[in-house]
Amino acid sequence: MRIALFVTCLADTMFPEAAKATVRLLERLGHEVVFPEGQTCCGQMHVNTGYLDEALPLVRRHVRTFDPYDVVVAPSGSCVGSVRHQHAMVARRAGDERLASQAEAVSARTYELSELLTDVLGIEDVGAYYPHRVTYHPTCHSLRMLRVGDRPLRLLRRVRGLTLVELPAAEQCCGFGGTFAVKNADTSTAMMADKMRHVLATGADVCTAGDVSCLMHIGGGLSRLRAGVSTVHLAEILASTEAS
Amino acid sequence: MNSRHRVLGRIRAALGDRAAAPAEVPRDYRPAGAEVELDLLVHRLTDYRATVHRCTDGQVAQVVEAILGGRRVVVPPGLPRHWLPATVAAVTDENLTTEQIAACDGVVTAVAVAIAETGTVVLDAAPDQGRRVITLLPDVHVCVLRTDQVVAGVPDALDQLDPRRPQTWISGPSATSDIELNRVEGVHGPRNLHVVIVPRGDLPPGA
């Protein structure tokens, strides 16, 4: 299958390993990955901060860039959530009904990584090997906007060598929320502190998730604590093999 | 321009000129008419700290005696008198003052309907249930329920009730969740709720 990678601006710039792992994983599974060059950012930060007019050209660019592809994947629940639940709304608000229906068409072909693997490609055992104690944070937008449910857990359970430990209060937000973390830094920090406490309570050496943004937030806090727990994107775990 | 016109005018302006017809509401939830499970009612009443007694109509007086024997009881004018044992001092509510009612230890009434799923008894101020105040001030409320008055769920109950009558829906004794969101029984209403369940048709005709 020919799959277009929507890398997301944050993974592209700050966490390329998650994106590279997505490519390695899909190629290992026998698929062709293409990277449409015109892509930049889905505009989620602008929309969620109230800058819907500013987001319009980004929506237009995203739709134009990914319109030619049958299957699009992103290693980010929240960016897929934005494509699925915000792009058409931004277009409609600007009175561009044509763009709105194009956005809906693109969003129907856009998948978060665990959705692509389990629903489209129909696999749970991706042949990965990852000898670590891992806990999974479900991230709000994967959980509640996309309803990915236990798809990531099903994938993780099939990874050889991996010990999966349950995260207490897993469904609570880590406190990132984009510009929320800046505008309400104190509240965000209080939420993060509880999330870190729960991560540490699991005794895991790796905390994983399907969103680099939440991992950046949790990882930033764990790093400050020198807790010895690392944050690793789901794609990196699934891309790991005994050879790597 | 008075406030009525102003408020209605504002709302009409807010909605624009479109006159909406009543919308079709999807009612795919469980409808009225499900089978009644008496055991469920008993479980739900007990779960919310009501005390349940099951007996024949002829044994109600004994149950009331065990709960309120020797004490002062207010009763509605239409209460079947054979529910009252000789040992209670019964006062019929014929325009009693609130002080007179508050001076009673208990109250005995019938009910209009009971809901199994939620453990609720509903009073609608019929002559065998009386004015709302009599079931409010005494600390012990004994209500007598026939099994044919039990319905399965909330939709059944609303079906049978007349909105023009004042209603009190009661699910367990007075309670509060205001301290640390834990349920504690016993605030302003009766702190003891007894539900006496008698078989249908056990009631003498015309009672």
Added chain:
Amino acid sequence: MTSTFLGMPATAPRGVGHLRGDQPFPAAARRSLADPQLRRNLRHATTTIRAKSAAVIAEAPDWQQLRDAGAAIKADVMSRLPELLEQLEAAVTRAGGTVHWAADAVEANRIVTELVAGTGSDRVIKVKSMATQEIGLNEALEAAGITPVETDLAELIVQLGDDRPSHILVPAIHRNRAEIREIFLRAMPGVDPALTDDPAALAAAARRYLRQTFLHTPVAISGANFAVAETGTLAVVESEGNGRMCLTLPDTLITVMGIEKVVPTWRDLEVFLQLLPRASTGERMNPYTSMWTGVTPGDGPQQVHLVLLDNGRSAVLADEVGRQVLHCIRCSACLNVCPVYERTGGHAYGSVYPGPIGAVLSPQLTGVADNASLPFASSLCGACFDACPVMINIPELLVHLRAEHVTDRRRPTAESIAMAAAAYTMDHPALYAAAQRAARLGKVVGRRGRGLPPPLSGWTVSRDLPQPPPQTFREWWAEL
């Protein structure tokens, strides 16, 4: 002034009521976050209620169908509000009640104060009501020499503690049993000095304290959870029996109700009486629900008044996206699941409506400018939307109101300039790639963000910045 002008939807007036806080959310939140006792009380209470509510919702196999019906009924109500209110008015009047209309808090307070004064009583008993808190009725009554006595246990705790409510359902949620005991010992006349902090003992103390007041006060004021247009029936849902006392014992009953509380038919109650208790207190049914239709001769209040309150609601109705906030049945489920509320508590929101629903209701009632920080007081985690029994899309409303705030602001700000610049950059891939390279140079800032200007420095107070990688993904891809 033309009648068209008078008929324009208006927001709630300033200077009366409790819809506006005195500082923005982030500043108010900082104060609450620094109070470890408050944090513990909130965590304990919200964790308890979440578990209770989840258990009884799991018992209802048709929960989603009930939510669908509830949302549809409320949407229908909003689209037919004028005719339903007129129908309600006619039905209440036919049943012997009197209906009053109040365009705003000032009018509502005047109407209620005059009605109480007309009875000659200098004291009223009150059932907990969000509408009367919203309009500041207690202050208006006190100014007229009338003493309002709050009879709900949590409201009583707040009133005796000279405190402010912090939750829709449990206004004293921020207090634990030990603190409540102290308040009672300090402020409750005639309290037993040996009072313990056992919740049952505290409840019994309130019972003793209020008993004579209930028996001897001739006027009560309530809100209403529902009003049925076709029958004129009003409903109050409660637990303690204080509601029954107020709705039964006095000769005069005055009910203040937001215009959005009307439902079309008696049958519609079958939906809301299933949704509300399970979502709210986590019970299959709350201990007491009272319903009355006008006056019943010889039973209960013989003077029955209903005050229909606008106070900004018509302005909310004018916003086709925003109006769904008027579907709210005040269950407070969204507060109980909100990770922000759990940590900041209700006072941080300023308004009497705290939590996620408050963050989208208060700014709409007052106009966004008067509560501009509230739509941003959320991480958009979406837990509130899942919990809402009438499926109000609170995250969507938050974003909608953020956009309104951004659009309303006339002058550019540092943020709006940065956002515009970022959007421009991201719409030009060459500039975007250049910015990525610049971010790498930004490594000089260091992981602790030394030298970053506020508000970006807020991030690095508690978190390290990630190290920019030596190569972006697109650089790596280009080399493949």
